[in-house]
Amino acid sequence: MSVLITAKFQGDTAKFHQALADRAGELTKFADLSRSAGAIHHRFGVGDGFVLVVDEWATAEQFQQFMANPDLQAFIGQMGAVPAPPEVTITDAVASPDQF
Numbered sequence: 001m002s003v004l005i006t007a008k009f010q011g012d013t014a015k016f017h018q019a020l021a022d023r024a025g026e027l028t029k030f031a032d033l034s035r036s037a038g039a040i041h042h043r044f045g046v047g048d049g050f051v052l053v054v055d056e057w058a059t060a061e062q063f064q065q066f067m068a069n070p071d072l073q074a075f076i077g078q079m080g081a082v083p084a085p086p087e088v089t090i091t092d093a094v095a096s097p098d099q100f
Contacts, residue, residue, distance in 0.1 A: 001092055002040055003060050007053040007067075008087040013046050015080030020044075023079070030072060038062030051081070060090045 020027070034042065038058040045052040057063040066072070077083060 001094075002056050002058055003063070004091050004093045005053075005055045005057060005060070005063055006089045007055075009051045009053070009076065009081040010049060010084065010086075011051060011082050012080035013049065013051060016046065016051050019079045026075060030075065033069075033072075034066055037066045039066070051079075053086075056093060063090070 031039075031042065034055075039055060039062075040058065041054075041056040043054045045054065055063065
């Protein structure tokens with residue numbers, strides 16, 4: 001069974017939006033690394049002063065190991081996140097008749 005993960009990073013959302021365009025190659029590199037580490041799905045959402053990451057991973061341990069990468073941690077800060085741990089929620093993914 002896979003896990004669904006949300007991670008809410010406080011930070012500078014204007015800097016994040018700019019980084020999406022300016023650092024696309026680096027984002028693609030980390031996407032490739034995450035898939036090889038067990039990621040199944042990945043999306044960003046932007047709110048008022050925060051970026052929300054919504055992922056599906058094969059296991060919580062794979063996600064945690066990936067997030068511990070010092071290069072990724074530095075990159076997250078460069079994308080506009082404040083230097084504080086994100087608010088992370090990990091749940092078991094379940095199938096339901098209404099999913100799409």
